[in-house]
Amino acid sequence: MSSITKNKEKINERFDFIEQWLPVRYTSSVNLILKKDKKEPSYIRQVKKERIHNKKIINALYKVALLNKLQLEN
Numbered sequence: 001m002s003s004i005t006k007n008k009e010k011i012n013e014r015f016d017f018i019e020q021w022l023p024v025r026y027t028s029s030v031n032l033i034l035k036k037d038k039k040e041p042s043y044i045r046q047v048k049k050e051r052i053h054n055k056k057i058i059n060a061l062y063k064v065a066l067l068n069k070l071q072l073e074n
Contacts, residue, residue, distance in 0.1 A: 014062050015051050021065035021072075022048070029067075033060040 023029075027041035037056060047057045 011051075011053070011058070014058060015048075018048065018058075018061045018065045021069040022061060023064070023068045026061070026064050029064045030057065030060040033063055 027044045030044050031038040031041075034056060039057065044057055044061075046052060047054050048061055
């Protein structure tokens with residue numbers, strides 16, 4: 001398996017996790033994580049919906065989803 005295929009697979013797994021665990025309202029939480037690099041809520045939603053490759057936003061979405069999962073499981 002090539003490194004490109006592994007990378008795409010890892011990104012898809014992250015998006016699957018995000019889809020499953022991201023709370024309904026998430027854009028302000030993502031911007032809190034991004035701090036100085038804040039984005040418009042519409043762009044954050046677009047990255048999630050269209051699976052646009054923006055590493056910073058994907059990582060922030062993942063962190064918000066992970067926090068939500070931990071809160072719901074405890």
